[in-house]
Amino acid sequence: LSVWSAVPAGPPDPILGVTEAWKADKDPRKINLGVGAYRDENGKPYVLNAVKKAEELLVQQNPDKEYLPITGLPEFTQAAAKLAYGEDSTPLKESSVAVSQSISGTGALRIGGAFIARFYPHSKTIYLPMPSWGNHTPVFRDSGLEVKNYRYFEKKTVGLDFEGLKEDLRNMPEKSIVLLHACAHNPTGVDPTPEQWKEISDIVKEKSLFAFFDMAYQGFASGSTSRDAFAVRHFVSEGHQIALAQSFAKNMGLYGERVGLFSLITANPDERARVESQLKIVIRPMYSNPPLHGARIAATILRNQDLYGLWESEVKHMAGRIIDMRHRLHDNLVNLKTPGNWEHITRQIGMFSFTGLTTPQTKALAEKAHIYMTADGRISMAGLNASNIDYFSESVSKAVK
Numbered sequence: 001l002s003v004w005s006a007v008p009a010g011p012p013d014p015i016l017g018v019t020e021a022w023k024a025d026k027d028p029r030k031i032n033l034g035v036g037a038y039r040d041e042n043g044k045p046y047v048l049n050a051v052k053k054a055e056e057l058l059v060q061q062n063p064d065k066e067y068l069p070i071t072g073l074p075e076f077t078q079a080a081a082k083l084a085y086g087e088d089s090t091p092l093k094e095s096s097v098a099v100s101q102s103i104s105g106t107g108a109l110r111i112g113g114a115f116i117a118r119f120y121p122h123s124k125t126i127y128l129p130m131p132s133w134g135n136h137t138p139v140f141r142d143s144g145l146e147v148k149n150y151r152y153f154e155k156k157t158v159g160l161d162f163e164g165l166k167e168d169l170r171n172m173p174e175k176s177i178v179l180l181h182a183c184a185h186n187p188t189g190v191d192p193t194p195e196q197w198k199e200i201s202d203i204v205k206e207k208s209l210f211a212f213f214d215m216a217y218q219g220f221a222s223g224s225t226s227r228d229a230f231a232v233r234h235f236v237s238e239g240h241q242i243a244l245a246q247s248f249a250k251n252m253g254l255y256g257e258r259v260g261l262f263s264l265i266t267a268n269p270d271e272r273a274r275v276e277s278q279l280k281i282v283i284r285p286m287y288s289n290p291p292l293h294g295a296r297i298a299a300t301i302l303r304n305q306d307l308y309g310l311w312e313s314e315v316k317h318m319a320g321r322i323i324d325m326r327h328r329l330h331d332n333l334v335n336l337k338t339p340g341n342w343e344h345i346t347r348q349i350g351m352f353s354f355t356g357l358t359t360p361q362t363k364a365l366a367e368k369a370h371i372y373m374t375a376d377g378r379i380s381m382a383g384l385n386a387s388n389i390d391y392f393s394e395s396v397s398k399a400v401k
């Protein structure tokens with residue numbers, strides 16, 4: 001009897017499994033709107049020019065392949081923290097922000113979950129918005145935290161359930177951990193307004209909740225890296241000791257290079273040093289130290305004024321193309337007299353649109369129209385372009401009628 005004979009077949013990943021199904025489909029009309037990965041107007045993956053130029057600079061420096069420190073490339077961690085918190089962030093200026101490079105955003109969430117499970121001196125329960133990114137639950141559950149939810153999305157208005165969110169925050173036990181999407185909420189594309197963020201910050205303070213921000217789309221949502229960091233910077237300016245997971249997968253197109261940062265606001269440089277020493281002890285048995293190449297690319301872009309300018313213009317372009325697709329799709333669905341209100345398509349922000357399509361409708365679209373999206377009706381807007389948006393709109397219109 002084989003030692004693994006009892007291993008059951010696991011289900012395909014709700015997000016990454018969609019790409020597998022799309023790959024297996026041979027129909028030329030097929031469209032992949034599953035994974036949140038930017039595609040250009042020709043439906044191709046996009047390597048930013050800023051990244052290509054940074055790589056040219058790097059290769060000229062003939063860099064070695066030595067191990068990085070456990071917490072990563074210092075030039076990267078300092079620059080990435082500055083991007084998130086802003087030039088004039090007080091904790092940053094006081095050297096009180098504990099930082100560690102991570103295996104992209106997922107790795108930052110996992111380091112954070114593990115550190116919090118080991119050292120956060122209060123509740124071990126983390127509350128996720130409902131719905132949230134599918135991988136949040138297993139990341140935090142496997143970190144040893146209990147996972148619960150707070151109301152976030154309202155089906156009726158296809159918008160934010162702000163009253164429900166505030167009530168759930170107020171009813172949470174004191175010092176609970178709350179996961180907040182900093183911008184471009186995944187999967188709904190619905191974000192609180194700046195005014196609503198201020199109210200959320202006040203309640204988090206009232207209840208001494210611990211805010212863990214996931215910022216996977218900085219710059220990618222509105223096209224402005226500072227506007228997308230509003231919530232993070234507001235919370236820090238209000239004195240919250242937040243945790244933050246950053247990803248450079250989408251805004252720098254470094255998906256497979258796995259570039260991210262985990263950071264924590266501490267009280268002072270001594271506390272920061274102690275926290276970083278414990279982050280090293282959490283990370284060392286996980287993967288010992290992080291990959292070189294992507295961090296070097298990101299650091300080169302963030303620290304070179306010309307490359308930074310080029311990068312910001314490219315992020316603006318990507319965000320802009322997605323917003324164009326939102327308007328095209330909305331207008332198409334209206335012109336096709338598709339039943340229902342489609343305002344939410346243009347009101348939502350970031351990579352995704354929560355269409356409101358039901359699971360059976362998404363299934364029918366995959367089987368009959370060869371259009372792939374996640375079962376909850378989320379579509380990655382970047383998968384749409386001038387050559388497939390009409391076919392997509394007609395197929396959705398038919399599926400809803």
Ligand SMILES: Cc1[nH+]cc(COP(=O)(O)O)c(CN[C@@H](CCC(=O)O)C(=O)O)c1O
Nearest residue numbers: 015035036104105106133186214216247249
């Ligand atoms: C909110 C959020 N947080 C973290 C991540 C982690 O990304 P990374 O830096 O690559 O580890 C993602 C990617 N989610 C999109 C990409 C595919 C995936 O699920 O992973 C997605 O939802 O399609 C998120 O959407």
